[in-house]
Amino acid sequence: MARSHTLETFDIDFFDDAPIRHVIDVRLPVSPQRAWAEFTRQNTLDWCRAIKKIEFVSPAPYGPGTARKAVLGPGYVTLEEDFFDWTENPEDGIYRNGFRVVRANVPGIRRFGEATEITPAEVGCRLKWTFALELPTSSRAVTALSGPASSTVYKTIEADTLKHFANLEPAR
Incomplete structure (x- = not known):
């Protein structure tokens, strides 16, 4: 990873209290078990245009302490994640x-994480699916990550997710 920037840590309350939050709250036409399997498999979110690659770097079975690496967009942003x-x-x-x-390989992010509940x-x-973010008030990334452009990215992630699950075997 080119020039790594360490982010601040946080606990579960951050998903409710973060200065910038985006929540995707949708129904999927598959069983909870099937949805969970899709969200926790190697190379998950390959259905999202906004995500280039996601790779679990810890061995299965996954749980607290699992590490993952994500590459966003066309490949400019790389994140190291800890569950x-x-x-x-x-x-x-x-x-x-x-x-x-x-x-993260980009500066200007204080704290960032995601929570998934099925x-x-x-x-x-x-x-x-909750995205929680805190940026330094002086950060130029504030507008990019919390303005209209970010709203479009979240809408794309939601639309791609709904389309992906609509094409899977339906729930019984």
């Missing part, structure tokens, strides 16, 4: 994980 929250309850169809970015729905499952 600090990981809960799997297959009997109830409830799954959750959360990671914090520990290092729960049963009347048909299929509910995906609640």
Whole structure:
């Protein structure tokens, strides 16, 4: 990774309290178990145009302490992620994980992470995907990561995710 910048750490409350938050809250037409398998497989999110590559660098089985590397967009942004929250309850169809970015190859990010929660729905499952971000107030990245351009990126991620899951075997 070229010139690595270390980000500040945080706990689970950051996903509720972050200065910049974006939440994707949708229904997927697959079982919670199938959705979880898609979100936790090697090279996950390959269906998202905004993401070039995601690779788990820790061996399975995954859980707290799992490390992952993400390359965003056309490949300019690289993130090193650490999962600090990981809960799997297959009997109830409830799954959750959360990671914090520990290092990024771009400056101007204080804290960034994502939390994914998958729960049963009347048909299929509910995906609640929270992106949490804090930037230094002097950062030029503030507008880029919290303005209209970022809103378009999140809408693209949501649309790509819905399309991907619509093409999978439906929930029973």
